[in-house]
Amino acid sequence: MSHLPILPVLLPALTAVALLIFARIAIATQRAISILSMLAMVGVAVALVAEASSGVPLPYYLGDWPAPFGIVLVLDRLAALMVGLTAVIGLATVLFAAHGWDLGGRNFHALLHFQIMGLNGAFLTGDIFNLFVFFEILLIASYGLMLHGGGRERVGAGLHYVVLNLAGSALFVIGLGMVYGSLGTLNMADLATRVGEVGGGLDAATRAAAMLLLVVFALKAALLPLYFWLPRTYGAACAPVAALFAIMTKVGVYSIVRVYTLVFPGDAPVLDGLPGQVLLPIALATIVLAALGALAARTLRGMVANLLVVSVGVMMTAIALFTEEALAAGLFYMVHSTLIVAALFLLIELIAGERGEVRDALAPAPQVRHPALLGTLFFVAAAAIGGLPPFGGFLGKVYVLQSASGAPGVPWIWGIVLGGSLLGMLALARGGSAVFWKTAVEEDADGGTAEAPATEAPTVGPTWSVPHGVGSTVLLLAAVTAVALLAGPLARYTDAAAAQLADPSGYIGAVLDGGPEVADPEGYGG
Amino acid sequence: MELLVTLSVGVLVAGGVFLLLRARTFSTILGLALLSYAANLFLFASSYVRTGLAPISSLKDVPFPDPLPQALVLTAIVISFGMTGFVVVLSLRAYADLGSDHVDGGGDLPADAGTADAREGSG
Numbered sequence: 075m076s077h078l079p080i081l082p083v084l085l086p087a088l089t090a091v092a093l094l095i096f097a098r099i100a101i102a103t104q105r106a107i108s109i110l111s112m113l114a115m116v117g118v119a120v121a122l123v124a125e126a127s128s129g130v131p132l133p134y135y136l137g138d139w140p141a142p143f144g145i146v147l148v149l150d151r152l153a154a155l156m157v158g159l160t161a162v163i164g165l166a167t168v169l170f171a172a173h174g175w176d177l178g179g180r181n182f183h184a185l186l187h188f189q190i191m192g193l194n195g196a197f198l199t200g201d202i203f204n205l206f207v208f209f210e211i212l213l214i215a216s217y218g219l220m221l222h223g224g225g226r227e228r229v230g231a232g233l234h235y236v237v238l239n240l241a242g243s244a245l246f247v248i249g250l251g252m253v254y255g256s257l258g259t260l261n262m263a264d265l266a267t268r269v270g271e272v273g274g275g276l277d278a279a280t281r282a283a284a285m286l287l288l289v290v291f292a293l294k295a296a297l298l299p300l301y302f303w304l305p306r307t308y309g310a311a312c313a314p315v316a317a318l319f320a321i322m323t324k325v326g327v328y329s330i331v332r333v334y335t336l337v338f339p340g341d342a343p344v345l346d347g348l349p350g351q352v353l354l355p356i357a358l359a360t361i362v363l364a365a366l367g368a369l370a371a372r373t374l375r376g377m378v379a380n381l382l383v384v385s386v387g388v389m390m391t392a393i394a395l396f397t398e399e400a401l402a403a404g405l406f407y408m409v410h411s412t413l414i415v416a417a418l419f420l421l422i423e424l425i426a427g428e429r430g431e432v433r434d435a436l437a438p439a440p441q442v443r444h445p446a447l448l449g450t451l452f453f454v455a456a457a458a459i460g461g462l463p464p465f466g467g468f469l470g471k472v473y474v475l476q477s478a479s480g481a482p483g484v485p486w487i488w489g490i491v492l493g494g495s496l497l498g499m500l501a502l503a504r505g506g507s508a509v510f511w512k513t514a515v516e517e518d519a520d521g522g523t524a525e526a527p528a529t530e531a532p533t534v535g536p537t538w539s540v541p542h543g544v545g546s547t548v549l550l551l552a553a554v555t556a557v558a559l560l561a562g563p564l565a566r567y568t569d570a571a572a573a574q575l576a577d578p579s580g581y582i583g584a585v586l587d588g589g590p591e592v593a594d595p596e597g598y599g600g
Numbered sequence: 601m602e603l604l605v606t607l608s609v610g611v612l613v614a615g616g617v618f619l620l621l622r623a624r625t626f627s628t629i630l631g632l633a634l635l636s637y638a639a640n641l642f643l644f645a646s647s648y649v650r651t652g653l654a655p656i657s658s659l660k661d662v663p664f665p666d667p668l669p670q671a672l673v674l675t676a677i678v679i680s681f682g683m684t685g686f687v688v689v690l691s692l693r694a695y696a697d698l699g700s701d702h703v704d705g706g707g708d709l710p711a712d713a714g715t716a717d718a719r720e721g722s723g
Contacts, residue, residue, distance in 0.1 A: 203672055210679045217686060221693075229690070229697045230704070233625065236687050237703070240632045241620060243683070247639035247676050254669065258647075565680035 075340045078125055079134035080156050081118045083193035085111060090187035097180055105172040108183040112165040115190065119154070119161035127155035129570065131584040132175035133200065141589040142264040146584055148500040150430040151571035152222040152405070156197040156328055159409060162553055163321050163416045164190050170420050170546035178223030178312065185222070189215035189318065196325050200585055202253060202337065205329065206246050209294070213239050216322060219315045220307065231310035238293070238303050246290045252283035263585035265337045266578055269344060277344050284338040284345055288330070295326025296383050297353075297390060298360040305367065305379040312421030315377070317416040317550075323386055324412055331393055331401065335575040336582075340363065340396050353394035354483070358490045365497035369504075374422045374434040377505050378415060381459055384494050385411035391487055392474045402572035406565055407470030410557045414459045414467065417550035421451055422524060424541045434506040444541055452549060456502040458554050461495050464563075466557035471495065473565070535541045585600035606643050612638035625691035625701050632687065636680035644673045 089111035093104055125132060131150040136142065168186065176182040192212025199205050217239075221232045254260055256279040257268045272280050293300040304323070308316045330353070334340065340347045364383035371377035389411065392404030422434050425448050432439035442448050461467035471491065478487045557564060574580060612634050619631025647666035657664045695701045 137720055189657070203675075207679070210683070214683065214686065217690070221690070224697070226697050229694045233687075233690055233694045233703060236683075237620075237628055237632065240680075240687060241635065242631070244616075244639040247640050247680075250672070251639070251643040251669075254643075254672070255646035255648075260668075260672075397700075435624060540653050550641040 076125075076132065077134070078118075078121060079132060079147045079198055080136075082115065082122065082198060083147075083191055084159075084190035085115055085118060086187040086194065090184045090191065093184040093187065094181065094520060101177065104183050105168075105176070105388070108168050108187065109165075109172065111187065112161070112168045112190075116161045116165055119158040120462060122149060122154040123158050123567075124152045125149060127567070127570075128517070129574070129580075131574070131581045133476060133585045133588050135589050137395070138590050140591070141586050142259055142261045145204050146200040146261065146263075146589070147195075147198045148263075148581065148583055149198060150581060151567065151574050152331065155405065155409070155567065155571060156324065157194050159324070159412055160190060160193045160197070160321050163318060163412065163550070165320045166416065166420065166546040166550045166553075167314045169549070170317070170423075170543040175223075175312055175314050175423075175543075179218075179221075181218070182222055185215050185218040186318065188212075191215075193321060193325060200262050201260055202265065202333070203250055206243075206250060209246065209325070210243060212322065212325065213243070216319065219318070220311050222315055223312045228310045229313075231306045235303055235307045242290050242293045245286060249283050249286035249290060252279055252286065256280045256283060259569070261585070262332070262337050263578075263582040264337075264583050267586070269338060269342050272344055277477075281348065282343050284334075284349065285352070287333060287338075288349060291326045291329040292334070292356070294323065294328070295330060295390065296323050296360075296379035296386055297326075298356045298363060298387075298479075300387075301360060301364065302381050304383055305376050308379040308382070308419070309373060309375045311506070313419055316379075317419040320382060320412050320416040320419065323382065324408060327386065327389060327393070327408060330390070331404075331575065336395070336578045339578070350394050350396045353390060354487075357387050357390035357394050358486060360384075361490050361494040363389070365494040368498055368501040371501065371505075372436055374425070374505050374509065375419070376438070377420045377501055378422060378459075381418075381498050381501070381537075382411075382415045382511075384498055385415065385459075387494070388471065388474060388491055391491060392477060395478060395481050397477065397481075398572045398576040400474070400481075401575055402565070402569045403470065403473040403477040405568040405571055406473055406561075409564065409568070410466035410470050410554065413550055413554045413557065414455060414465075417547055417554060418455050418459060420543065420547045420550065421448070421455055424448060424544060424547065425452065426522045428541070429509070434509075438512050439509075439514040439592060442510070447544070448541065449506075451544075451551065452506055452510070454551060455554075456499075456506055458551070460499040460502055464558060466554065469558065469561050508599055533600060601650055602649050605641065605649050609638050609642050609645070610643065623702055623704075625694065625703055628703055629684065629687055629691060633680075633684050636676075636684070640673050640676050640680065643676055644669055 075307045088106065093107060126149055131148050148339045171182060189212055192208050192215055195204055195208035196212060199208055217236050220235055221228055256276040257265055257272060259265055259268060296304045308319055311319060334349045338345055338349065340350045360477040361384055364387060368377050368380035371380055389404040389408045425442055426434035428442040429439040458465040458467055461471045475488055475491060477575045478484055603646045616631045616635030616638055619627045619634060620681055622628060647669045650665045656667055
């Protein structure tokens with residue numbers, strides 16, 4: 075049995091524990107451990123994607139327990155893609171944080187690796203209760219990261235975030251109780267075989283369980299009635315944390331994709347297409363409201379947080395169609411939008427650090443000290459997130475719109491996705507011109523040279539001789555560009571991933587038939 | 601027995617939701633605690649409520665209840681206990697930082713305080 079699928083959980087777990095044990099060693103050593111571990115994680119992710127590309131889901135039986143009884147991790151194309159995305163964003167986050175943002179609390183790096191562990195575990199697990207456990211791991215790490223650095227605004231926003239997610243966790247547990255009560259198993263592959271056979275009085279309970287879980291996942295993914303926590307939380311978190319959180323909403327999206335293609339597929343008689351019918355209007359309404367929110371935002375951060383919600387709406391619009399084509403389009407768009415949102419959060423912190431008291435508010439302020447560099451990066455990033463032609467966002471949206479062309483309600487889908495993009499572009503144009511052009515009187519004479527006087531740096535954060543951390547932003551923007559340049563191979567990969575999702579028999583077969591033999595099957599009867 | 605369990609879950613959820621929607625952090629936390637008790641009790645009962653059985657048995661003809669929900673609820677209890685501890689500490693911190701135990705930080709928090717305060721900890 076290959077031990078590859080457990081590595082993305084084990085590596086960050088061991089790193090985090092090591093960082094906790096050596097919490098008092100020099101921060102430079104902690105950073106070195108953290109960065110090395112993330113580099114190794116990227117390597118592991120590459121190996122995972124290569125392994126998953128073979129097309130056969132690779133199950134990993136924890137403790138060598140046979141499949142429906144023990145917990146199983148499953149590596150398929152979708153899981154490998156998500157782990158890869160997490161690794162890239164994690165690496166950029168760690169590199170950025172190492173420029174001084176990790177000094178706000180002693181355990182930043184340990185918490186970050188626990189968060190990565192929870193994310194990877196959630197993407198890889200093939201057991202729905204284990205999904206809940208990994209959700210809790212990533213959530214409690216995110217609570218710590220969210221509050222990293224402290225401050226009034228952060229604590230206030232953090233309290234809302236924690237309370238909301240605890241209520242969500244309670245709903246998750248209730249939903250799992252209903253799943254187990256009506257279907258009698260928690261292994262996702264096993265659930266998938268049983269949901270077709272459910273009958274009698276358990277129909278309603280199964281349907282209620284499926285919809286209750288949808289509410290929980292929609293809260294994590296930030297869909298319409300449940301996204302209002304996101305702009306404030308992401309606006310208050312410190313920049314590298316906000317960038318890492320860009321992948322956190324995708325845990326909700328991932329869970330919706332996984333659970334409603336595998337466990338509760340829309341074509342199961344007990345559900346009769348219910349998830350798609352509920353999700354599509356919600357996703358479209360999310361786009362509308364979040365696009366208006368981006369227009370109304372008073373800070374760049376708030377604007378990007380709203381644009382993140384718009385992008386979740388666009389990918390959910392595709393996913394809610396639950397056709398193979400649309401799933402592929404949604405996944406492709408998710409890769410692009412996650413990377414670009416993370417890049418923007420980091421970039422805005424660089425811009426905010428050079429604007430004195432005003433930070434990233436859309437108000438007149440002194441000229442940034444590197445207007446050419448930061449302005450160009452912002453322009454590129456804005457074009458990419460807005461979905462202008464050279465970038466993957468454009469391809470992704472075209473792909474989404476194409477895949478929706480046969481669906482009922484096409485005019486709504488096309489109109490709202492395109493209208494949302496237009497509003498997003500307007501918001502970005504307004505934000506960019508307010509930040510880079512509407513400068514206050516006291517302009518910096520040596521605009522853009524590296525010798526900006528250090529005395530001018532009024533922030534408590536790192537002092538800016540050159541914009542530290544610009545490398546991480548460029549790394550993420552390079553990844554965004556790579557999505558555009560390698561759109562062909564990536565689209566082939568997401569197509570294959572969607573094909574794997576659309577036909578779950580391969581997944582189910584690999585999990586249930588591939589495990590160790592049950593010595594005495596009778597002995598397991600409850 | 602079923603009725604008792606059902607009623608307990610219902611009362612706990614009702615009380616939990618009511619308290620969760622209150623404006624002060626103390627009642628909100630109590631509401632979360634009640635809600636997680638309800639969730640745990642519900643999970644515990646998810647493989648039917650059976651009374652008078654041996655807790656576990658290896659003999660084929662001695663019936664015993666499904667042990668899995670017990671293991672699940674143990675995990676859920678540990679998690680919800682830890683989370684409740686965390687949210688208690690966080691609310692104390694919020695009380696100290698915001699000067700109010702209102703979940704919205706009282707009326708004294710300006711709408712866009714982030715511009716002034718988020719900076720404090722970014723380094």
